[in-house]
Amino acid sequence: MSSVQHATAGTRTVEQETPQGPPLTADPTTFEDPVTRAQWLEKVLVCTFEMDPQDARLVSGLVIEHFGDKDEVLDDEIPNDVRSVFYTLEAKRILTFRRIEYENEDGATLRGFYWRFHSEWEPPEDGQNDDDANVYDKLPEDCWERAAAS
Numbered sequence: 001m002s003s004v005q006h007a008t009a010g011t012r013t014v015e016q017e018t019p020q021g022p023p024l025t026a027d028p029t030t031f032e033d034p035v036t037r038a039q040w041l042e043k044v045l046v047c048t049f050e051m052d053p054q055d056a057r058l059v060s061g062l063v064i065e066h067f068g069d070k071d072e073v074l075d076d077e078i079p080n081d082v083r084s085v086f087y088t089l090e091a092k093r094i095l096t097f098r099r100i101e102y103e104n105e106d107g108a109t110l111r112g113f114y115w116r117f118h119s120e121w122e123p124p125e126d127g128q129n130d131d132d133a134n135v136y137d138k139l140p141e142d143c144w145e146r147a148a149a150s
Contacts, residue, residue, distance in 0.1 A: 028117040029071065037117070038064040041094070047123050048092050059085065063095075067117075072098075075113035086115050093118050 021039020022031070024047060031037040038060045045056035066073050066082060075083065075097070089095040096118040101111050 024123050027119050028121070029119045032069065034064050034067065034069050037067070044094055044121065044123075048094065063089070067115075072114040072116045075115060078115075090115075092124075094121050 021043060022036055024040070024043050026040055028037055028040050031040065041060040041063060042053070042056045045051045045059055046053055049056075051059070062082060062085065066078050078086065086095055090097065094117070095115055097113050097115050099111055099113050101109055104110055
């Protein structure tokens with residue numbers, strides 16, 4: 001059974017379903033079941049990006065579709081649009097990657113990148129969700145005044 005979160009938007013109350021699953025503080029690298037990892041990621045997306053739970057479920061499903069029950073995903077195996085999502089998650093320390101160097105049959109040195117869940121993800125503190133959220137509030141009032149044309 002899922003819990004319901006009430007949020008007030010203007011004069012109306014909106015009910016949002018809170019994702020079920022393991023606690024946010026769990027280490028995602030210890031999950032052997034893709035469903036458990038998906039539930040955890042769904043909660044993390046709601047917490048970190050203030051995402052609607054239904055949208056978080058879709059994004060979580062997209063990520064888990066590529067991970068499955070594997071601990072790592074080779075970067076070359078994911079499409080560009082999914083890679084973009086992975087980079088966004090990496091910026092919030094939800095995913096991380098490791099790089100290896102190897103030689104191909106011609107002797108050229110190549111790099112391989114492997115995506116994985118970050119084992120030390122922490123929920124953002126209040127006010128840390130969006131670095132650019134109040135960028136305009138930080139500008140002085142006179143910055144909006146136009147100089148007279150000469």
